[in-house]
Amino acid sequence: MENQNKGSIGGVEGGKEVTMVGKLKSKGACDLLLRLLALVLTLSATIVLGVDKQTKIVQLKIAPSLPPLDVPATAKWHYLSACVFFVVSNAIACAYAALSVLLSVANRGGKKGLGMLFVILDTLMVALLFSSIGATGSIGVMGYQGNSHVQWNKVCNVFGKFCNQVAASLVLSFLGSIAFMLLVMVATLRLHQK
Amino acid sequence: MENQNKGSIGGVEGGKEVTMVGKLKSKGACDLLLRLLALVLTLSATIVLGVDKQTKIVQLKIAPSLPPLDVPATAKWHYLSACVFFVVSNAIACAYAALSVLLSVANRGGKKGLGMLFVILDTLMVALLFSSIGATGSIGVMGYQGNSHVQWNKVCNVFGKFCNQVAASLVLSFLGSIAFMLLVMVATLRLHQK
Numbered sequence: 001m002e003n004q005n006k007g008s009i010g011g012v013e014g015g016k017e018v019t020m021v022g023k024l025k026s027k028g029a030c031d032l033l034l035r036l037l038a039l040v041l042t043l044s045a046t047i048v049l050g051v052d053k054q055t056k057i058v059q060l061k062i063a064p065s066l067p068p069l070d071v072p073a074t075a076k077w078h079y080l081s082a083c084v085f086f087v088v089s090n091a092i093a094c095a096y097a098a099l100s101v102l103l104s105v106a107n108r109g110g111k112k113g114l115g116m117l118f119v120i121l122d123t124l125m126v127a128l129l130f131s132s133i134g135a136t137g138s139i140g141v142m143g144y145q146g147n148s149h150v151q152w153n154k155v156c157n158v159f160g161k162f163c164n165q166v167a168a169s170l171v172l173s174f175l176g177s178i179a180f181m182l183l184v185m186v187a188t189l190r191l192h193q194k
Numbered sequence: 195m196e197n198q199n200k201g202s203i204g205g206v207e208g209g210k211e212v213t214m215v216g217k218l219k220s221k222g223a224c225d226l227l228l229r230l231l232a233l234v235l236t237l238s239a240t241i242v243l244g245v246d247k248q249t250k251i252v253q254l255k256i257a258p259s260l261p262p263l264d265v266p267a268t269a270k271w272h273y274l275s276a277c278v279f280f281v282v283s284n285a286i287a288c289a290y291a292a293l294s295v296l297l298s299v300a301n302r303g304g305k306k307g308l309g310m311l312f313v314i315l316d317t318l319m320v321a322l323l324f325s326s327i328g329a330t331g332s333i334g335v336m337g338y339q340g341n342s343h344v345q346w347n348k349v350c351n352v353f354g355k356f357c358n359q360v361a362a363s364l365v366l367s368f369l370g371s372i373a374f375m376l377l378v379m380v381a382t383l384r385l386h387q388k
Contacts, residue, residue, distance in 0.1 A: 080343070080344075082332040116382060133328065134330075138275070152344075188385060
């Protein structure tokens with residue numbers, strides 16, 4: 001009778017262990033999936049803004065008596081410091097995501113120390129990405145709308161394709177940074193349940 | 195002999211428990227201090243930018259034959275959408291910090307569920323604050339330096355006091371968001387050691 005009880009208790013404990021291992025594995029897979037997603041999204045954002053360039057022929061009037069001249073004008077991402085910051089931040093986040101995917105695969109057991117380090121670095125990536133999104137986003141809004149108070153005219157009516165590509169890379173980076181935010185939350189959930 | 199051993203083991207366990215409780219208490223105090231710091235810093239950032247206003251007399255030339263006119267020009271924070279976003283974000287972070295201080299004091303025991311919720315909301319505050327810092331920061335850089343490619347002239351040579359006040363509130367908000375980042379890390383550390 002005692003043995004039977006012991007057996008059943010052992011069985012329940014074994015079952016609990018199996019469920020726990022299963023939970024940890026599913027969370028590990030979720031973590032890896034989010035890291036891969038962050039990697040792809042930040043890489044795409046870097047490339048989409050990194051190749052952004054548009055040349056347009058604009059009419060320039062030198063003197064009222066002369067007809068306007070057709071001058072080619074080019075918009076490049078590195079003309080704006082906010083865009084440079086955006087590309088560099090996304091490249092850093094992408095490199096970190098790639099490294100963390102490798103480390104996650106190498107440490108399938110799920111060491112707590114590594115989990116802690118990931119939470120800290122993921123939080124730093126959230127801060128870095130969101131600040132660069134804010135920086136480029138506000139310059140983008142200024143480009144689309146302009147501002148009469150500071151006399152900054154809108155430029156997206158001329159360089160529409162360039163601005164749309166900036167907007168696309170902003171969306172991609174925003175989704176990437178949400179993936180990093182979810183990683184912080186998933187990691188905390190994992191530490192919480194261990 | 196057996197009893198002695200048992201006693202010593204009990205003593206060690208008791209000691210461990212006391213150390214653990216001490217650690218938890220010191221971490222709770224650290225958490226509360228960081229929350230108060232975040233509250234004060236985001237409140238200061240909100241006020242410093244919220245009261246930012248500068249009026250200057252600028253010379254306006256209407257026609258080449260007429261002498262320039264002295265016209266008063268005013269710079270206000272709500273003329274720029276990035277500054278509006280900054281003030282609103284800091285006000286939200288400040289309100290959340292105040293609420294979380296109250297909840298932290300009310301839950302001195304340190305419920306894990308509340309700790310989890312705090313990590314999630316603190317991460318959201320990091321994202322919100324950093325995006326608003328990036329947005330206002332990039333407009334500030336544009337105001338200080340201007341950009342010849344998009345023909346946006348610098349305005350901080352005219353509204354120097356206004357720009358310096360924006361810079362001060364950016365520093366305050368940056369320190370506040372670092373407090374929120376540390377809160378995420380401290381909370382993870384606490385969940386990790388429980």
